[in-house]
Amino acid sequence: MFNKCCELLAKEKIKIAFFESASAGYLAYRFSLSSYSGDILIGSLVSYDLRVKENTLHISEELIEKYTAESMQVTVEMINKGKELLHADLYVACTGLLKKGGSETTEKPVGTFFYSIYYKNNFYNFRRVLRGPAFLKLRKLIYYVTQDIKLIILEDKRR
Structure with a gap:
């Protein structure tokens, strides 16, 4: 799936940029190997620490306090603010709980990832709960993200 996604992006001349938190640059790293x-690949901004979200991406403390740093609302805002820094055709932002120590709850357990794909003025938002050790969660995450990118682009072409 990963290789097909990269090939499709290249064929369609689509540039991609990432805003990553829980994945800590893993998504952009994988794309750099293609x-x-x-x-x-345009680039990536890693905002693993909350201060990067607040000070570099200028995500409001109020939004983070209301929804937590690991939420769809913050994930979408990472793209809204980040696209002023990196200019691409398609953006991916990801937050989540790779391991214990975040805002996990019974409704949002460890392994929950939120990612948003922004393409042609539309947000496509996803929530996945991934199981296994951290490295396996990241491998599953790249699979789902690239699958969804591919589906979004192909669906757009059909319109």
Whole structure:
């Protein structure tokens, strides 16, 4: 799925940028390994620490306090604020709970990831609960993110 996604981005001349929290740059790292990376990857901003979200992305403390740093609302706001810093055709933002120590609850257990894909003025928001050790959660995350990117682009082409 990953290679097909990168190939599709290159074929369609779509540039991608990432705003990552829980994945700590893993998504952009994986894209950098693609033979298409020079054609598709703009860059990434990692906001693993809350201060980066507040001081670099200028996400309001009130939004974070209301919804937590690991939420869909903050994930979407990472794109809204981040696209002023990085200019691309498609954006991906990701927050979540890779391991214990965040805002986990019974409704939002460890392994919950929120990611948003922004393409052609539309947000596509996803919530996934992934199980297993941290490295396996990240491998599953890249699978789902690239699958969803591909589906979004192909659906857009059909319109």
